[in-house]
Amino acid sequence: KKKKKQKKKKKKKHKQNKRIETASTRLSLSLSLSLMEVATENVDVESGNTSDPEDNNCSDNDFEPSKLGTKEYWEEAYQKELETFTDIGDVGEIWFGEESMSRVLRWMDKANIPQNAAILDIGTGNGAFLVELAKHGYSNLTGIDYSSASVELARNILQAEGLTDVTVQEMDFLNCHGELVGFDVCIDKGTFDAISLNPDNSKEGKKLYLQVLKDALKDKGFFAVTSCNWTKEQLLDRFSEGFDYVQELPTPSFQFGGKTGNSVTALIFKRVY
Template structure:
């Protein structure tokens, strides 16, 4: 679970309303990536792999299992420090006409960050889904890894235009006699 938007993974209710956080602001991420870039230039350190290396491998293995063609177009939404793109060899909330036709879109934490935006997070989430529908081809795949949303909540957020294909296995933990996941990883397909 992220330190931003702290709440139990199994909390009841129709959906989360996360408290505002610096993690939901463009300024925070601009500063974070500027710092990572400087560290990379000075030492060659690629920085943190969000949700751990196993989350990256989980996505790549799923694509291999599905026999996704190697020449498929892939959009890594948010990109972070770009480590996933390196392994696989534009402002998303307002996509241009050129940003469309992707066969696969991947999100590791960007939807989480958007959900923490202090300025109308619910509207930003709706815009995210609308943008995703714009850039992803019909019957294209959307792979999302989240530390703030449960499977059921993500199914609700992406019910318009998407159907669930599968839930990818993620590490489990036990606390207070209850078993849960700290991360949710789902594969959706864009409906026709």
């Protein structure tokens, strides 16, 4: 009995330590999100928009390069999340929070997106959005991420939820070589942000992203993007070629200096050519 008690105490202490470690990791991720929000350069304080000094549109150097745009950063982050899930069953960080998923789901309901629609989650992370989509009744789901730890974590979480019909693949969206086609809806929650911060190929990455997105979507397919780096005007400019703007989804707003703005932007586009 004494040995059993000691064993239970050790196990309890291990879980407590793991929760502390997890909280530290979450804080790091939250700080990373904050850094993404302030990474914009050339910001006009009055309007809150970033402008290109040459043509008043988005420049190819909108943001300072950051480790948040590197595969190594996310591989390390999701490896820690994977270890935490294995140890104590904690699913990890939900990027932009649960409300970011709920607002897209509400739009899908109002837009009457069929439950058998082919849906792609770009940069799926821990697969939390795939879980919510599946619970919402959507049955043709695919998630991709270039982090192997992310993919393993997402698969483990889906399996724990009993959701075995969801596809999760290790794949770099910018280097998928035409493997992604025929989707009715593509969802991005922070991946375009990360690509924009890549120290190596931000300029080319943003251009390539647009082309791969067009290839992945069916004609008249929808693109739902959530960003903490880009304003509505910037996203409209970035996705003006080949897409029609459908609507902006409501996000939390703030006031500063008599001006009102949003820390997160969520837009819906439709592929037209």
